[in-house]
Amino acid sequence: METFLARAKKSKQVIATLESASKNRLLGEMADALIVQSAKIIDANNKDMESGRQNGLDSALLDRLLLDEKRVGGMAQSLREIAQLKEPVGRVLEGWVNSDGLRIEKVSVPIGVIAVIYESRPNVTSDVGALCFKSGNVAILKGGKEAEHSNRVIAEVLQSVLERNGLPKEIISLLPDNSREGVSKLITMDRFVDLIIPRGGEALIRYVSKNASVPVVKHDKGLCHTYIHKDADQEQSVAIAINAKCQRPGVCNAMETLLVDQAIAHEILPKLYAAFNRQNTRLLGDSEVQEIIEVELATIEDFETEYLANILSIKVVRNLNDAIEHITKYGSGHSEAIITENYNAAEAFLERVDAACVYVNASTRFTDGGVFGFGAEVGISTNKLHARGPMGINELTTYKFKIYGHGQIRK
Amino acid sequence: METFLARAKKSKQVIATLESASKNRLLGEMADALIVQSAKIIDANNKDMESGRQNGLDSALLDRLLLDEKRVGGMAQSLREIAQLKEPVGRVLEGWVNSDGLRIEKVSVPIGVIAVIYESRPNVTSDVGALCFKSGNVAILKGGKEAEHSNRVIAEVLQSVLERNGLPKEIISLLPDNSREGVSKLITMDRFVDLIIPRGGEALIRYVSKNASVPVVKHDKGLCHTYIHKDADQEQSVAIAINAKCQRPGVCNAMETLLVDQAIAHEILPKLYAAFNRQNTRLLGDSEVQEIIEVELATIEDFETEYLANILSIKVVRNLNDAIEHITKYGSGHSEAIITENYNAAEAFLERVDAACVYVNASTRFTDGGVFGFGAEVGISTNKLHARGPMGINELTTYKFKIYGHGQIRK
Numbered sequence: 001m002e003t004f005l006a007r008a009k010k011s012k013q014v015i016a017t018l019e020s021a022s023k024n025r026l027l028g029e030m031a032d033a034l035i036v037q038s039a040k041i042i043d044a045n046n047k048d049m050e051s052g053r054q055n056g057l058d059s060a061l062l063d064r065l066l067l068d069e070k071r072v073g074g075m076a077q078s079l080r081e082i083a084q085l086k087e088p089v090g091r092v093l094e095g096w097v098n099s100d101g102l103r104i105e106k107v108s109v110p111i112g113v114i115a116v117i118y119e120s121r122p123n124v125t126s127d128v129g130a131l132c133f134k135s136g137n138v139a140i141l142k143g144g145k146e147a148e149h150s151n152r153v154i155a156e157v158l159q160s161v162l163e164r165n166g167l168p169k170e171i172i173s174l175l176p177d178n179s180r181e182g183v184s185k186l187i188t189m190d191r192f193v194d195l196i197i198p199r200g201g202e203a204l205i206r207y208v209s210k211n212a213s214v215p216v217v218k219h220d221k222g223l224c225h226t227y228i229h230k231d232a233d234q235e236q237s238v239a240i241a242i243n244a245k246c247q248r249p250g251v252c253n254a255m256e257t258l259l260v261d262q263a264i265a266h267e268i269l270p271k272l273y274a275a276f277n278r279q280n281t282r283l284l285g286d287s288e289v290q291e292i293i294e295v296e297l298a299t300i301e302d303f304e305t306e307y308l309a310n311i312l313s314i315k316v317v318r319n320l321n322d323a324i325e326h327i328t329k330y331g332s333g334h335s336e337a338i339i340t341e342n343y344n345a346a347e348a349f350l351e352r353v354d355a356a357c358v359y360v361n362a363s364t365r366f367t368d369g370g371v372f373g374f375g376a377e378v379g380i381s382t383n384k385l386h387a388r389g390p391m392g393i394n395e396l397t398t399y400k401f402k403i404y405g406h407g408q409i410r411k
Numbered sequence: 412m413e414t415f416l417a418r419a420k421k422s423k424q425v426i427a428t429l430e431s432a433s434k435n436r437l438l439g440e441m442a443d444a445l446i447v448q449s450a451k452i453i454d455a456n457n458k459d460m461e462s463g464r465q466n467g468l469d470s471a472l473l474d475r476l477l478l479d480e481k482r483v484g485g486m487a488q489s490l491r492e493i494a495q496l497k498e499p500v501g502r503v504l505e506g507w508v509n510s511d512g513l514r515i516e517k518v519s520v521p522i523g524v525i526a527v528i529y530e531s532r533p534n535v536t537s538d539v540g541a542l543c544f545k546s547g548n549v550a551i552l553k554g555g556k557e558a559e560h561s562n563r564v565i566a567e568v569l570q571s572v573l574e575r576n577g578l579p580k581e582i583i584s585l586l587p588d589n590s591r592e593g594v595s596k597l598i599t600m601d602r603f604v605d606l607i608i609p610r611g612g613e614a615l616i617r618y619v620s621k622n623a624s625v626p627v628v629k630h631d632k633g634l635c636h637t638y639i640h641k642d643a644d645q646e647q648s649v650a651i652a653i654n655a656k657c658q659r660p661g662v663c664n665a666m667e668t669l670l671v672d673q674a675i676a677h678e679i680l681p682k683l684y685a686a687f688n689r690q691n692t693r694l695l696g697d698s699e700v701q702e703i704i705e706v707e708l709a710t711i712e713d714f715e716t717e718y719l720a721n722i723l724s725i726k727v728v729r730n731l732n733d734a735i736e737h738i739t740k741y742g743s744g745h746s747e748a749i750i751t752e753n754y755n756a757a758e759a760f761l762e763r764v765d766a767a768c769v770y771v772n773a774s775t776r777f778t779d780g781g782v783f784g785f786g787a788e789v790g791i792s793t794n795k796l797h798a799r800g801p802m803g804i805n806e807l808t809t810y811k812f813k814i815y816g817h818g819q820i821r822k
Contacts, residue, residue, distance in 0.1 A: 012765075013739070016765075017762055098782060104783060109765075112795065194795055209601070209624055210624050213621050233818070239818065239820055240820055242820075247820070351428055354520075354523070357812045358812070360814070361815075361819075362815075362816025362817075362818070362820075363819065363820045363821050365820070365821035371509060371510075373509050373510070384522055384523065384809045385605075385606065385628075385797040389811070389812050390812075398795045398796060400769060401767060403769065403773060404773075405771060405773025405777075406772055406773075407644070407650065407773070408773040409774045410776035
């Protein structure tokens with residue numbers, strides 16, 4: 001692995017200094033190559049689907065794994081869209097002249113070698129490879145075992161374009177050792193790797209965070225709350241709550257716990273009950289909720305659980321403070337919302353809730369790079385440092401200071 | 412320790428939402444309190460000086476440890492200056508309306524609980540405490556054993572101001588367990604601590620980076636180079652080289668290795684030799700240098716060493732590429748300089764050298780938050796993520812997205 005990583009590190013300078021037009025042209029060529037090679041990609045994917053079925057993957061996972069003509073076309077389209085994003089490297093973030101007459105510029109530069117660990121969907125291989133490429137980084141990709149054949153062929157297709165253009169193929173490559181041991185080794189290789197982005201299960205992320213000496217930007221769980229304040233528009237509240245829970249329950253920005261203000265609990269809980277029943281949502285609630293509507297009892301463990309399913313915990317809170325306290329205790333710092341018409345409550349919630357995204361009168365489901373307008377999403381960071389919340393390609397850059405002098409020495 | 416850290420975490424919300432005027436008033440009160448209590452501080456410092464002498468600390472370390480009336484005055488002055496810095500919390504870094512009509516603001520917020528590990532100089536206790544306070548963070552301070560008494564009294568003085576104003580004293584506090592085991596425990600407490608900044612020896616930093624599950628912003632070594640290009644102004648080159656090495660050899664932004672272009676080596680090495688001899692610099696050089704001036708042989712180990720002393724390794728390089736290759740191999744990504752009158756060489760060096768600060772025609776000694784104009788310096792980060800190079804108080808903040816809706820749900 002060290003030989004491979006040394007080569008990856010060596011190719012850093014090549015991609016970091018590649019000009020924007022060249023990068024975009026190559027992304028276009030990669031898109032073309034995916035289309036041209038789509039039969040080969042789909043063949044490889046068939047093998048993965050076959051072993052998936054044999055290993056008893058459920059239908060949702062099999063669907064995520066599947067590639068057909070249309071999905072390969074989508075992957076190519078995604079590369080063309082990434083090519084059209086604004087160049088992330090070389091932005092002058094700040095610039096000034098200091099008291100010594102030094103002209104100082106803070107300029108965005110690639111991070112270097114980025115390793116991304118992800119699961120099932122093979123389109124991530126081309127997406128993340130292209131996002132790293134566009135932002136001038138070397139990408140080391142570690143996909144799931146279940147998509148091994150698909151990922152290998154996709155990476156080979158992208159690499160063939162690199163090599164045809166005289167670039168080292170290590171600029172986009174799969175981790176050679178696709179095992180757990182491979183990951184264990186990778187995350188300690190801070191001499192070669194500048195950043196690790198684990199996307200996937202909680203256990204993986206926990207393991208990587210605990211054991212990595214390479215810096216990690218986590219894409220951890222979203223235990224998101226919506227708080228219906230006493231001065232909320234109740235019709236709006238129900239619509240937002242339904243959307244936050246039911247529009248796509250299996251994702252990190254879906255709501256897991258609904259907090260209802262005591263002052264309006266008797267009035268709004270029956271409305272929520274009716275609306276969620278129409279969505280077949282399994283409802284749990286604390287004892288105060290149980291006094292008003294017929295639901296299972298929610299335990300502390302429920303309030304700690306990211307269901308990723310059409311299940312909702314409900315809790316009655318005394319007031320804004322109580323709501324914020326609950327969120328501080330159980331929230332994962334991902335996305336939190338208040339529904340209120342009250343200016344002071346909105347301001348206090350925005351100020352005091354410590355999360356990547358804090359909403360007033362909107363569904364937490366909007367936490368998304370594409371929706372935010374970033375053009376493409378690398379993921380949603382639950383880190384507080386470097387990047388927080390939705391990450392676009394700008395978040396795959398760091399900066400350096402360029403200092404222009406004319407002979408200055410320090411006194 | 413967990414009880415202490417839980418209290419520290421709990422006080423996060425208090426300091427994070429404290430208004431600017433209150434923070435600045437309190438910093439002023441802290442400055443006053445340091446002056447009022449200076450006799451007590453100096454008493455405590457006497458104890459540290461006494462044990463320092465008994466433990467055989469050298470005179471440089473003893474000088475760093477010493478506090479007298481004047482130095483306590485300096486500490487107070489530093490707090491007043493920190494109070495006058497522009498408020499780092501609540502800056503709107505970006506703002507836009509997305510296609511759903513959501514108003515999105517990216518706003519700077521405190522990081523949370525920051526632990527800083529540092530050595531000898533007790534003024535760091537009040538400085539770093541104040542910098543964290545100003546940026547709305549809880550500070551956990553772990554100073555050196557040698558300054559234990561001084562640090563304890565300084566922290567108590569700052570805490571007395573917090574308590575007098577009804578604030579929890581945990582907002583600025585010393586790590587209760589000041590041992591190596593205490594640090595080992597602290598760096599795994601990611602449930603409570605948001606960031607660790609180790610300032611100090613290479614071994615400490617390495618240990619923290621390897622074992623921390625809390626994110627780390629390193630203040631690591633500076634193995635800085637100056638490359639005298641063939642088209643350099645030679646007089647300027649000598650002046651810059653002398654400044655970069657000799658003005659203060661014991662700091663991270665001092666030059667350790669001088670790279671001299673082959674094309675001018677015969678001409679400039681004798682001038683450098685004379686100038687460095689006047690500074691009593693111990694010179695080492697590779698075999699090509701030895702052919703021109705009389706110096707000890709520099710080994711590979713020398714090129715890997717941060718001397719932090721009046722010692723310089725010199726190497727003859729064939730050209731710009733060769734210089735960049737050497738810097739890529741041996742540099743620590745801190746500060747690197749080229750001396751040249753050649754536009755293309757300057758541009759290529761600025762582009763291709765991967766370091767926090769890259770200079771043209773200036774001394775690397777300028778890498779400093781104060782010199783850059785940040786007002787106060789937290790340190791110089793050798794991380795690539797979150798903060799790189801000189802860190803001011805803005806680098807002690809992260810951001811969150813505030814999203815203002817009017818009932819939007821995701822389609």
